[in-house]
Amino acid sequence: MTEKNWQSMLNKALTSPDDLQGFSLSEKEKAYFSMKKDHDNLTFMVNPYYASLAEDKWDDPVRRQFIPTVDEYTTKKYELSDPLGEDRYTPVPRLIHRYRDRVLLLVTDSCAMYCRHCFRRSFTGHKAGVISYGELENVAAYLSDHREVNEILLSGGDPLTCSDKKVREILTVIRSVRPDIVIRLATRIPVVLPMRISDSLVNILSENSPIWLVTQFNHSNEITEQAEAAVDKLIGKGIPLLNQSVLLKGINDSVSALENLFQALVRLRIKPYYLFQGDLAAGTSHFRVSIERGREIMSRLRLRISGLALPVYAVDMPGGGGKIPLTENFAMSEDEENYYFRNIEGKPYSYPREK
Numbered sequence: 513m514t515e516k517n518w519q520s521m522l523n524k525a526l527t528s529p530d531d532l533q534g535f536s537l538s539e540k541e542k543a544y545f546s547m548k549k550d551h552d553n554l555t556f557m558v559n560p561y562y563a564s565l566a567e568d569k570w571d572d573p574v575r576r577q578f579i580p581t582v583d584e585y586t587t588k589k590y591e592l593s594d595p596l597g598e599d600r601y602t603p604v605p606r607l608i609h610r611y612r613d614r615v616l617l618l619v620t621d622s623c624a625m626y627c628r629h630c631f632r633r634s635f636t637g638h639k640a641g642v643i644s645y646g647e648l649e650n651v652a653a654y655l656s657d658h659r660e661v662n663e664i665l666l667s668g669g670d671p672l673t674c675s676d677k678k679v680r681e682i683l684t685v686i687r688s689v690r691p692d693i694v695i696r697l698a699t700r701i702p703v704v705l706p707m708r709i710s711d712s713l714v715n716i717l718s719e720n721s722p723i724w725l726v727t728q729f730n731h732s733n734e735i736t737e738q739a740e741a742a743v744d745k746l747i748g749k750g751i752p753l754l755n756q757s758v759l760l761k762g763i764n765d766s767v768s769a770l771e772n773l774f775q776a777l778v779r780l781r782i783k784p785y786y787l788f789q790g791d792l793a794a795g796t797s798h799f800r801v802s803i804e805r806g807r808e809i810m811s812r813l814r815l816r817i818s819g820l821a822l823p824v825y826a827v828d829m830p831g832g833g834g835k836i837p838l839t840e841n842f843a844m845s846e847d848e849e850n851y852y853f854r855n856i857e858g859k860p861y862s863y864p865r866e867k
């Protein structure tokens with residue numbers, strides 16, 4: 513597919529309830545659209561490809577990710593517009609330097625559809641536009657001065673909604689000052705608009721290696737022939753893929769849904785990397801699952817699937833506290849001779865303390 517074709521797919525995006533003719537809207541979905549004018553909320557937009565993956569059932573796991581409900585207008589007192597506390601770590605516009613050895617760059621605020629659970633919803637789809645050449649030069653100067661930075665995460669929005677020309681420009685400017693830096697590209701494109709993964713795009717990415725692509729499949733219904741073809745193209749050019757799912761109520765919060773998803777990803781050669789507890793973004797409480805339930809699902813998954821297929825269940829702490837793994841606690845106690853653990857089946861074992 514040429515650039516013109518995938519862009520025309522975006523031009524045909526569904527942006528109003530009138531465009532959702534193939535769906536019988538539930539009362540909660542109708543209520544969202546009738547109240548929308550009073551709220552500055554995350555834009556409603558989905559491209560025809562991703563919409564075609566959903567069945568006309570209000571609880572379809574794909575549909576729930578793109579059709580909003582009135583629940584988005586409920587804000588809990590502990591929810592935040594900047595749930596990860598990133599704003600205070602912004603040394604130059606669009607660049608977040610929270611950890612010593614890595615930075616995050618907000619390349620664009622546009623996506624190929626807007627996920628109703630998006631935690632960066634106060635930036636996403638809010639007309640910040642694509643990073644300019646001048647802004648990129650400021651980022652390059654910062655990277656040149658900060659040699660302790662080993663990794664840059666390109667995010668947004670979705671960086672792969674940019675044209676090939678812009679993607680090339682971004683990578684070239686970064687590489688011109690830091691040929692050594694590892695680039696991590698966070699994108700839902702293989703999931704929501706896989707035809708965007710063209711030969712020309714894949715060539716641009718592979719010319720700027722090392723690039724790791726981090727995507728977000730949340731349900732096995734998102735794995736289609738087109739998605740598989742996109743993943744094959746990327747892997748064929750030596751671009752490794754990781755997946756970060758979000759644990760989402762009514763979408764993937766069951767052992768069977770996650771088992772199917774993680775095993776399908778491993779078959780595609782995508783490593784399930786993280787399963788994230790929902791961030792405290794305003795208007796997303798209806799998607800959040802309790803940590804207790806998340807841990808229960810993870811311990812049952814641990815008995816059923818291999819370590820290769822099992823991601824790390826983690827929470828990004830509000831206010832800039834960083835990621836904390838929510839692994840079950842296997843350590844029981846210790847004394848002068850041994851450490852005592854329970855294994856995944858709950859049986860007790862010990863390991864000697866080296867002197």
Ligand code: SF4
Pocket residue numbers: 622623624625626627629630631632636668669670699700
């Ligand atoms: S693709 Fe990413 S940034 Fe865009 S709406 Fe979805 S989660 Fe948010």
